[in-house]
Amino acid sequence: MSAPAAATLTLHxxxxxxFVRKVMIGAHELGIADRLTQARNVVALHRPNDVVMAFNPLSKLPTLVVDEADGGREVFYDSHVICTYLDAHFGPGRLLPERLEDRLTALRQEALGDGVMELLLLRLFEGLRPEEARSADLLSSLHRKLRRSLEVMEQDLPSLTARPFDLGHLTIGVALSYLDFRFATEKWQDAHPRLKRWHDDFSGRPSVQATIPFDDA
Ligand SMILES: N[C@@H](CCC(=O)N[C@@H](CS)C(=O)NCC(=O)O)C(=O)O
Known part of the structure; x- marks a missing residue:
């Protein structure tokens, strides 16, 4: 395991x-965002990126490369593993609660947020296909899963408000923000006003304000 104080951390x-935003919000929450050198890479499901693949065979972002002062190198992916690495070195316990019950809840909420992000990415890709090639079954399935996920997020509000901010809050918040970023017409807020209020508070955090997504290519 590397000694981060002397290491160079490059985040693809x-x-x-x-998923990159998860890591960046985590880094801001831990006060170490300026330790991460950001390497811009364009990845796509249908176009593997050779630079990223040199470190991560799946060609996915985020990928963290840790170059140690002694010349050693370690690579970490995916977003969960990178957040675990950052928390272990710079937290510890701030992103991943130490108490088992809280940690399991945070991890389950992270899985829910990750799953929503994955289904939104699938929906985005499907929407880019010519209309006649799109799968109505797939889109309808993704829609049902999204609706149900929003209901469960709302049911999770008591546990979200009871715990200090952790990876569970972070990931559910990022998933809702990604829904707004890519599907602003979804209007999920009308059916979930309490979840909307929670998300408004999340959106006001400095770590979230510092990582607002944008299209640059
Ligand atoms: N489970 C991964 C998912 C990462 C992921 O799907 N990232 C997308 C960008 S948002 C990607 O790299 N897509 C390229 C590809 O799937 O080839 C994580 O948590 O980091």
Missing amino acids: WSPRSP
Whole structure:
């Protein structure tokens, strides 16, 4: 395991990736965002990126490369593993609660947020296909899963408000922000006013304000 104080941390990064945003919000929350050198890479499901693949065979963002002062190198992916690495070195316990019950809840909420981001990415890709090639079954399935996920997020509000901010809050917040970023017409807020209020508070955090997504290519 590297000694981060002397290491160079390079995050293969995109300003529009919700999974990268998870890591960046985590880094801001830990006060170490300026330790991460951001390397812009464009990745796409249908076009593997050779630079990213040199470190991550799946060609996915985020990927963290840790270069140690002694010449050693370690690579970490995916967003969960990178957040775990950052928390262990710079937290510890601030992103991943130490108490088992809280940690399991945070991890389940992270899985829910990750799943929503994955289904939104699928919906985005499907929407880019010619209309006649789109799968109505897939789009309808994704829609049902999104609706149900929003209901469960709303049911999770008591546990979200009871715990200090952790990876569970972070990931659910990023997923809702990504929904707004890519599908602003979804109007989920009308059906979930309490979740909207929670998301408004989340959106006001300095770490979230510092990582607003944008399309640059
Ligand atoms: N489970 C991964 C998902 C990462 C992911 O899907 N990232 C997208 C960008 S938002 C990507 O790299 N897509 C390129 C590809 O799937 O080839 C994580 O948590 O980091």
